[in-house]
Amino acid sequence: MTGHRIVTLSNGHPDLGAGGSEVAAKALADAYRDLPGVAESQLVATLDTGRAPTGALSSHAPGEWLWDTGISDWFTLRPAHAAENHATLAAFLARVQPDIVHLHHYARPGLDVIPLIRRVVPDAHIILTLHEYLGICAADGQMVTRGEGRLCTHAAPVICARCFPDRDPGQFWLRREWMLRHFALVDSFVAPSVFLRERYVAWGLSRDRVAVIGNAIAPPAAARAPRRDPDATRFAFFGRLTELKGLEVLLRAVAMLPRLRRREISVEINGTGLDRQPAAFAARIEALAAPLGAQGVLDWAGAYDAAGLSARMGRCDWVLVPSTWWENAPMVIHEAFAHGRPVVCSDIGGMAEMVRDGVDGVYVPVGSARAWADALDRLGGDHATWARLAGGIAPPPAPAEIAAAHLALVAGGR
Amino acid sequence: MGARLGFRRGTRPVRVGSARVFVECAAMLDDLLVVTGWVSRAGLSVDLCRDGRAIGAAQLRIDRADVRKAMGGGEGFALVARSAARTGMALAAGEARVRVALPPPGPASPAALRTAAPLLVRAIRAEGSAAPSRLPQTLRALPAIPAPSSATMAEGALDAVLVADGAGCGIAFGWVMDAEGELFWIETDGPAPSVLRLGPAFRLVRRDVAAAAMTQEVGAPGFVRFVEGLGPDTRLRLCRLTGRGKRVLNEIARPEILPPGLAAAARRLSSMSLPPGAAAARMARADGALVARIAPSCDEARPPAILRDTTVGEPPAAPDLTVIVSPGPDPAVAAAQIVALASDPEITGRAEVIATICDDGRAVPLAPEIEHLAALWSLPLRVILCGRGGGPLGPARVGAQQARGAVLLFFGAGVVPDRPGWVGDLRAAMDGGAAVPILTGPEGCARATGLPPEWDVPQPARAPAGCLMVGRAAYFAAGGLDAARFGAEGAVADLCARLTARGSAPRVVQAVRLVALGAGRGNSRAEWCAAADAWLMAGGAP
Numbered sequence: 027m028t029g030h031r032i033v034t035l036s037n038g039h040p041d042l043g044a045g046g047s048e049v050a051a052k053a054l055a056d057a058y059r060d061l062p063g064v065a066e067s068q069l070v071a072t073l074d075t076g077r078a079p080t081g082a083l084s085s086h087a088p089g090e091w092l093w094d095t096g097i098s099d100w101f102t103l104r105p106a107h108a109a110e111n112h113a114t115l116a117a118f119l120a121r122v123q124p125d126i127v128h129l130h131h132y133a134r135p136g137l138d139v140i141p142l143i144r145r146v147v148p149d150a151h152i153i154l155t156l157h158e159y160l161g162i163c164a165a166d167g168q169m170v171t172r173g174e175g176r177l178c179t180h181a182a183p184v185i186c187a188r189c190f191p192d193r194d195p196g197q198f199w200l201r202r203e204w205m206l207r208h209f210a211l212v213d214s215f216v217a218p219s220v221f222l223r224e225r226y227v228a229w230g231l232s233r234d235r236v237a238v239i240g241n242a243i244a245p246p247a248a249a250r251a252p253r254r255d256p257d258a259t260r261f262a263f264f265g266r267l268t269e270l271k272g273l274e275v276l277l278r279a280v281a282m283l284p285r286l287r288r289r290e291i292s293v294e295i296n297g298t299g300l301d302r303q304p305a306a307f308a309a310r311i312e313a314l315a316a317p318l319g320a321q322g323v324l325d326w327a328g329a330y331d332a333a334g335l336s337a338r339m340g341r342c343d344w345v346l347v348p349s350t351w352w353e354n355a356p357m358v359i360h361e362a363f364a365h366g367r368p369v370v371c372s373d374i375g376g377m378a379e380m381v382r383d384g385v386d387g388v389y390v391p392v393g394s395a396r397a398w399a400d401a402l403d404r405l406g407g408d409h410a411t412w413a414r415l416a417g418g419i420a421p422p423p424a425p426a427e428i429a430a431a432h433l434a435l436v437a438g439g440r
Numbered sequence: 441m442g443a444r445l446g447f448r449r450g451t452r453p454v455r456v457g458s459a460r461v462f463v464e465c466a467a468m469l470d471d472l473l474v475v476t477g478w479v480s481r482a483g484l485s486v487d488l489c490r491d492g493r494a495i496g497a498a499q500l501r502i503d504r505a506d507v508r509k510a511m512g513g514g515e516g517f518a519l520v521a522r523s524a525a526r527t528g529m530a531l532a533a534g535e536a537r538v539r540v541a542l543p544p545p546g547p548a549s550p551a552a553l554r555t556a557a558p559l560l561v562r563a564i565r566a567e568g569s570a571a572p573s574r575l576p577q578t579l580r581a582l583p584a585i586p587a588p589s590s591a592t593m594a595e596g597a598l599d600a601v602l603v604a605d606g607a608g609c610g611i612a613f614g615w616v617m618d619a620e621g622e623l624f625w626i627e628t629d630g631p632a633p634s635v636l637r638l639g640p641a642f643r644l645v646r647r648d649v650a651a652a653a654m655t656q657e658v659g660a661p662g663f664v665r666f667v668e669g670l671g672p673d674t675r676l677r678l679c680r681l682t683g684r685g686k687r688v689l690n691e692i693a694r695p696e697i698l699p700p701g702l703a704a705a706a707r708r709l710s711s712m713s714l715p716p717g718a719a720a721a722r723m724a725r726a727d728g729a730l731v732a733r734i735a736p737s738c739d740e741a742r743p744p745a746i747l748r749d750t751t752v753g754e755p756p757a758a759p760d761l762t763v764i765v766s767p768g769p770d771p772a773v774a775a776a777q778i779v780a781l782a783s784d785p786e787i788t789g790r791a792e793v794i795a796t797i798c799d800d801g802r803a804v805p806l807a808p809e810i811e812h813l814a815a816l817w818s819l820p821l822r823v824i825l826c827g828r829g830g831g832p833l834g835p836a837r838v839g840a841q842q843a844r845g846a847v848l849l850f851f852g853a854g855v856v857p858d859r860p861g862w863v864g865d866l867r868a869a870m871d872g873g874a875a876v877p878i879l880t881g882p883e884g885c886a887r888a889t890g891l892p893p894e895w896d897v898p899q900p901a902r903a904p905a906g907c908l909m910v911g912r913a914a915y916f917a918a919g920g921l922d923a924a925r926f927g928a929e930g931a932v933a934d935l936c937a938r939l940t941a942r943g944s945a946p947r948v949v950q951a952v953r954l955v956a957l958g959a960g961r962g963n964s965r966a967e968w969c970a971a972a973d974a975w976l977m978a979g980g981a982p
Contacts, residue, residue, distance in 0.1 A: 101772075102772060102775075108812055108816075109812050112816070138816060141782075141816045141817045141818075142816055144818075145816065145817075145818050183882050183883070184883070194957075195882055195883070196881070196882040196955070196957040197772070197957070198882075199882035199955060199957070200772060200773065200856060200882075200955075200957055203776060203780075203856060203858065204772075204775075204776055204779070207776075207779045207780065207783050208779075210783060210860075
């Protein structure tokens with residue numbers, strides 16, 4: 027059989043509750059499979075069971091595998107029991123003999139898989155899609171300073187050591203060298219946003235090695251739905267309930283709205299994970315949410331899955347993305363646009379790149395609860411603006427287009 | 441009440457107003473008079489008198505549960521005074537100054553010493569080097585008190601005692617966690633028993649101790665002490681005077697007989713760093729004569745044994761370059777070194793790479809990790825696991841002995857290149873002789889070796905420690921890496937000086953920069969100057 031044999035190595039599997047990069051990886055692996063000129067597309071998603079990883083590779087669905095591995099050192103992104111964990115993946119690669127290995131994020135697979143791929147299938151074209159900033163920033167790859175939560179613009183050993191007082195600046199120099207040595211084995215990098223590419227270029231990657239291709243997103247289950255209730259405005263938040271997603275800013279903003287306005291709008295919170303956040307943050311969220319829920323302005327809808335996403339998107343008017351970190355290319359914005367919903371977002375980073383202020387969405391100064399309150403107050407009931415911005419939305423490219431763009435990288439030798 | 445307090449020698453407490461005073465013990469320690477006892481009213485001042493005048497003895501108030509219980513209050517006391525007279529002393533208590541006759545001074549009893557120990561500590565600290573002349577003998581005579589092992593570990597230890605063969609003397613190494621140090625001493629048994637107090641002149645910086653103790657103190661907890669009268673059966677004990685008496689911290693029953701003497705001592709020293717200036721110089725002055733006696737018995741240290749010799753992958757059949765990696769204790773740096781070599785086009789498939797690792801008993805062995813990385817990165821690698829011995833450069837010297845290439849590249853611990861291609865650049869610049877890179881910190885600033893400027897060594901000898909490319913024949917002809925003069929971190933500079941003296945001065949390659957990692961790695965210039973001064977004064981020559 028001729029044609030490309032592609033292995034996509036993902037940070038996780040969306041069926042296991044993973045985030046945007048995992049959703050994009052699966053969508054792309056599926057799209058590869060349907061492309062002409064592709065003989066085989068396999069998805070290998072890391073599985074972190076929370077127990078000691080075994081390295082086992084188990085079938086999850088046709089063409090999809092779960093790889094039981096885990097990172098033991100998040101500073102260098104290296105696994106424990108590397109030899110054992112890698113043996114199964116090496117055997118898999120040796121059997122499939124891919125000519126393209128697409129690595130979607132390097133966090134949970136770990137950096138060691140890059141030389142492993144190069145050793146087992148030396149002629150394979152390695153593509154690495156970058157998600158967030160973990161190589162640049164050891165603070166969970168968020169480029170937000172620990173403690174004071176300030177947005178960070180670039181990495182340098184002395185600067186990074188301030189976030190980690192127990193580490194020597196030399197360790198950050200070494201970390202960067204370590205990352206770059208591994209990245210030197212990659213043939214093509216893909217950044218889902220220009221913003222992210224520029225951060226990695228400033229850090230040390232060569233610009234001509236990094237192509238900007240958006241994340242693939244599966245077509246929505248339902249077509250664009252019209253507004254449900256012309257007399258009430260429904261805003262919705264989608265995502266993990268972590269500190270940097272800006273949920274606290276949003277709830278404070280809702281609490282600042284005039285009482286009358288709070289009767290005319292509603293804010294729906296879709297997402298989970300609050301129970302895994304720091305107790306103080308969770309307590310603050312619960313304290314803010316309880317009275318708003320009692321007043322009827324806040325609707326805590328909770329967890330959702332891919333199958334239920336279209337229904338939730340269809341019942342809201344605006345999608346809110348109040349993140350207080352840079353983001354990369356948030357999947358929720360793709361999904362909002364796929365469902366014809368304008369986006370209200372923080373005015374920084376990957377969000378500001380994806381959303382065009384006044385065309386398909388609205389910017390709000392990052393982290394300002396007052397500004398968010400003003401925006402909600404202004405947009406609530408403004409049907410004309412909603413219609414104009416909804417009309418300005420360009421649907422995301424089809425997954426097949428995204429997959430073809432990746433194969434073009436291989437054909438072009440980048 | 442009295443019976444429960446155990447009055448001795450038929451004495452009874454003396455009444456002072458409404459209170460009572462009792463002297464339990466009076467003892468002479470050299471020319472220090474130590475008096476202990478109790479008063480039934482807390483806060484009552486006591487003093488020693490002679491010829492009707494108080495002599496201003498130091499008073500220590502001691503909480504005594506037995507006194508409080510028996511007398512319904514009160515406290516213990518201890519007095520220490522310097523006194524040439526050993527008789528005619530009396531005790532004055534309170535404003536009434538009622539005299540209490542002292543019992544005749546006798547030998548120090550364990551009870552009295554336990555009580556008076558804190559005062560002794562103060563007295564010795566106050567006296568410093570002018571401590572009573574016979575005090576060491578007194579210290580020796582003190583009965584040892586038991587100590588929990590954890591406390592012992594936290595206070596200090598003798599690490600090693602090296603006896604110069606036939607010289608009748610040697611060097612003791614160890615550490616103490618008290619920056620003052622006057623309260624520690626070494627006792628020796630054998631034909632000529634002695635007591636050696638640890639003064640500031642013998643202090644060393646021991647980063648290993650500081651790291652193990654998780655302390656940020658920049659003090660000088662280590663020591664090195666030259667000891668006379670040592671033989672193969674001499675027992676040495678490290679002791680400390682504590683508030684409860686003498687504590688034996690540890691004992692070495694059989695000193696290590698080493699032919700090398702000074703060379704071995706130098707290797708031991710190279711794993712430490714000497715203290716600034718004057719202290720090191722004082723040490724050399726004080727023990728210069730002993731060093732001179734040890735020096736003639738010097739010899740080369742025994743090379744470390746090869747415990748394991750394995751090869752990952754297939755090395756080139758006839759390499760012309762051998763890279764000798766001697767990883768340090770940091771596994772992250774060691775991993776980066778292996779990956780750096782694997783990514784260098786001059787290495788892969790062309791050079792022989794030997795990693796020489798000292799099996800120092802660390803919890804996570806380095807060798808398997810390095811072997812895994814080499815396999816992952818397809819780097820043919822020979823891993824030689826060495827036993828202890830040969831000093832810090834022992835593994836590197838073993839690597840040189842095993843090398844097959846005509847050119848050797850020593851890739852030392854803690855240095856990482858910042859780009860591929862550096863090996864080729866060094867090779868091109870070497871021009872048949874030797875070449876060294878520039879060593880920088882992570883911030884990019886070049887680091888100096890810190891050799892004293894007055895030594896006037898040729899410029900290449902100031903090349904940084906950590907990396908050297910040299911022809912194999914030239915390396916052995918010049919005597920190889922040796923830590924005896926400047927320690928492990930100055931060994932490259934030392935070898936460069938010898939190469940220069942033989943007419944093959946190494947080239948310093950400005951275009952090749954290696955980054956030295958680790959906080960506080962290497963000695964400061966001042967420390968190196970001090971070390972160099974000390975060895976010069978001991979009869980060495982640059």
